[in-house]
Amino acid sequence: MDTLNIFKSLSNEARLKILYWLKSPRDHFDPVRQGEVDMDTVGVCVSQITEKLNMNQSTVSQYLSILQRAGLVHATRIGKWTYYRRNEEEIKRVGSFMYEEL
Known part of the structure; x- marks a missing residue:
């Protein structure tokens, strides 16, 4: 895990908003505009x-x-x-790192 790169990526309000919105995409984006693409599995x-x-x-x-x-x-x-979705495994690793190491 490249912790410095991860924390740099989180140091921007817009990027944090993107991660927040992608956590529950149906609450924040219009699934109809996605067409046939499932935003929960493929992304937004x-x-x-x-x-x-x-x-x-x-x-x-x-x-x-x-x-x-x-x-x-x-x-x-x-x-x-291009569609984007969260990498939940990596986000969990970051959370564990913060809890255990910092």
């Missing part, structure tokens, strides 16, 4: 995250890349769309 489309953050797509994509490099989210590409 970047366009919905961009809209919710009210930021431009390149900034949101950069934030998602940072979270992905830290291992906190998974990306799935379907056609021209």
Whole structure:
């Protein structure tokens, strides 16, 4: 676990919001806009995250890349769309690390 990279990725309010929203995507995003893609198993489309953050797509994509490099989210590409979901195993490891080591 790259703890420094993980904590850097968590040092931004927008990235924290993304992780919070992806924890229960049906509570925060419109499943109808996902089409046939199940947001619980595949993830949420970047366009919905961009809209919710009210930021431009390149900034949101950069934030998602940072979270992905830290291992906190998974990306799935379907056609021209990319979907993101949380990496629950890594998030649990981070929580355990904080509890046990810090």
